[in-house]
Amino acid sequence: MRPRYYTCHCQSGWKLDADKRTCIKDETPFLMVVRESVIFGIPLDPADPSNNAMAPVSGISQGQDIDFDDQQQLIFWVQNLRSIWQVKTSGANRSEFAPAAFIGSPAGLAFDWISRIMYYTNPTVNTIEVIRVDGDQHYRKTLITSTGKPEGAGQPFGIALDPARGKLFWTDKGSDNGVPPKVGSANMDGGNAVNLYTGNLANIGFIATDISTMKLYWGVAGSGLIECGTMDGVSRVVLVSGLSHPWGLTVYQSHLYYTDLDYEVIERVDKVTGANTLVMRSGMAGLRALKVHARDASAGTTNACSSNNGGCPHLCLPKPGNQKTCACTTGFVPSQDASRCELYDSFAIVSTTKYIRGFHINSSDHSEAMVPVGGTSNIKGTLDLHIESGFVYWADNSTSSSNKGIRRAKIDGGGYSTVLNSGVGKGGIHGLAVDWVAGMKPPNFPVMHPLSLQIQADLQAQGAKTSKPHYVVFPL
Structure with a gap:
């Protein structure tokens, strides 16, 4: 006998269509959370206690940073501080995107969804690098290195982008060769590197951008603070204090979300005042990074590289003023007419x-x-x-x-x-x-x-x- 009544359900990250029988992708923004061994999604609504806003990615090893490609419905993450992995938001087609043998030991990730290239920090070799996402050949290039000057890379860790304006920002734990712990910025082709903020940044963690207000947010584990500063390096304030080990953080609309590794919590505060602290989740050991799965409409949709790879043979790297730099992957040089890249x-x-x-x-x-x-x-x-x-x-x-x-x-x-x-x-x-x-x-x-x-x-x-x-x- 068949039951007379039934209810249809969808997998995590999907919802029933109006016919109540078809599952469609749920486009509601949610918070992607990285723990050491699993990635999962939680709703932004504090009243919803579920952890099924996306298909969970289990069995990862020492998960670190995370980002996403909404065009291809992919999630990228760093694990073991050595390789970058990818998976569809549905949970399908999980694979190693960039093996450790080629990229060393990445820590922070930032996806340029306009130019379709991935930026990452590589603290063990003191570099910031970029790799092309599309195509069979993932062209890559080192952009910022340890130059022996304070503006170079020491131990770069967190990274964030403003791709419409052609700017990148990173946190750096510093080094013994003259690079202080800092928040730095550069053009997205690696040029014009400057130190925005230095001093009292011991064990600085990840960084987040609020493109709508042109502000940066970063955590400082050494002092238990989350700080905020303008993208031009002029204004710096303490937003949240009294934390033990602030680490991952992300901004969406009027709120800042962050993790505290020692207190094992995910919390939310007002992004302007740091007030109205709300515990989103507690008792979660092994918390690492987090990021809101949504694009800010004010972040822009075009730059000099957004159409046909900017006409570049390998890599198109955006710069301020709607400019670009055509670059060849490591090991290649431009031909005399710059139409191709040669070994x-x-x-x-x-x-x-x-x-x-x-x-x-x-x-x-x-x-x-x-x-x-x-x-x-x-x-x-x-x-x-x-x-x-x-x-x-x-x-x-x-x-x-x-x-x-x-x-x-x-x-x-x-x-x-x-x-x-x-x-x-x-x-x-x-x-x-x-x-x-x-x-x-x-x-x-x-x-x-x-x-x-x-x-x-x-x-x-x-x-x-x-x-x-x-x-x-x-x-x-």
Whole structure:
């Protein structure tokens, strides 16, 4: 027998249409919340105690910052301080957008929804970088680095944008080379970097913009404050005090929302006065970032890059005054007529314990000539290059035996893959050479000389305690 009465329900983030039988996307603004192991959405209505304003994203690892692409209905987040992930707002198609091997250890995210590029901070290498979201090739470029001047990047953390005006803003924990803890700003092509606010900013956290009033908001864990300042660096006030560890924060309409890691709460205050504190959620351990899933109509919808990528071959970076800079991805330079981007003809590849980088050897600034390979793996200075295919090969001696092996990636940032990840042994790989004469063999890998792997395995089997061997292959 069939029941005579029934009620239809929709998944989180969706609602019933007028016919009460069809589910449609719920476009009501809501608060995206990041905890260490889950991302979920809560309504902006304090009277609604539910946590199902979006399909929850569970099983994440050490979640950090978050942003969204409303055009493609995507959510981006940082996890493990090393990679950027994405998922549809419906919860489908979860994937790693930018692997740690290419972007190092990102902390803060900011999506330019007009130019369709993602900005992120990289505190471990003291940079602010950008990556293109659309297309198969995610072009990327380093915009701001540690220059040895106070205006450069120290340990950049939070980041926020005003894409219609072509400005970016970031918080910086400072460094030992002259960069103070600060709130900084720059054009969105990385130019004209200035320090807006310094002093009493120990352990500064994330930053949020209120584009309608041209104000910035940031948390200072060292003093338990949330402060507010104008985008021109002129006026600075304390908005909220008496907190323990303010961290994530976001502004929407007349309210500021923020998390306190120690008190385990999400709270709301008046964005102008800091008064009328309201607890939105409490007893939530592991709170991190949060952001309202909505676009402010006053933020603008166009800039010099909003149509056809601004006519640029790789990256279009907006600037104030409806201007733009066409930039090539790391490792490429503009052609003479600026109509295309070309590879550097010669450069040096250098490896450290954590990164592999290429530097142009014929320019005065020794600019980066390849997309850096980084992340949290332990690179022991063992690498080789197959020039014809454009691949760099390196030994990954991670502390986890399951991650040890040989990896490869193209100098333009594509083609990241694992060549070998079994039978490596506890000591890892300490010698590697590509046989460039034998060339490409199925399945399209240059011949990897086995001598170093075999000798290292023999040494481990014998319990030998010798210096680590290195090898060079001379093909006949």
